[in-house]
Amino acid sequence: MPMNKSGKEMLExxxxxxxxxxxxYRILDLLKERRGLALSLVPLKMDLQLKDHEERVKKILDxxxxxxVYKGMNGKMVRExxxxxIEYMIREQEDADYPIY
Numbered sequence: 001m002p003m004n005k006s007g008k009e010m011l012e013x014x015x016x017x018x019x020x021x022x023x024x025y026r027i028l029d030l031l032k033e034r035r036g037l038a039l040s041l042v043p044l045k046m047d048l049q050l051k052d053h054e055e056r057v058k059k060i061l062d063x064x065x066x067x068x069v070y071k072g073m074n075g076k077m078v079r080e081x082x083x084x085x086i087e088y089m090i091r092e093q094e095d096a097d098y099p100i101y
Contacts, residue, residue: 031085038089042096057086 061079068078 034085035089035092038093039096042093045093053090057083060086 061082064082065075065079069075
């Protein structure tokens, strides 16, 4: 028996949601990679006694906001999302075996 319109739509919704799930997993993998790099900076920052990260964070957020707008996204919302990501990474560094902040 042929599938009705709502059945086809539900299959399309499921297909799209599966694609979103796959993207979420890739984002998690990238966050894990970013976290590893951030943690690898801890001993280097300690050696150089780098503690002022505010200027670096501002540069990152400004750059990300501009790129988001260029890509047709809401720059301010993406900036806030990135700010959360960066704050998480800083907390990870603070909790590292060699806290720097």
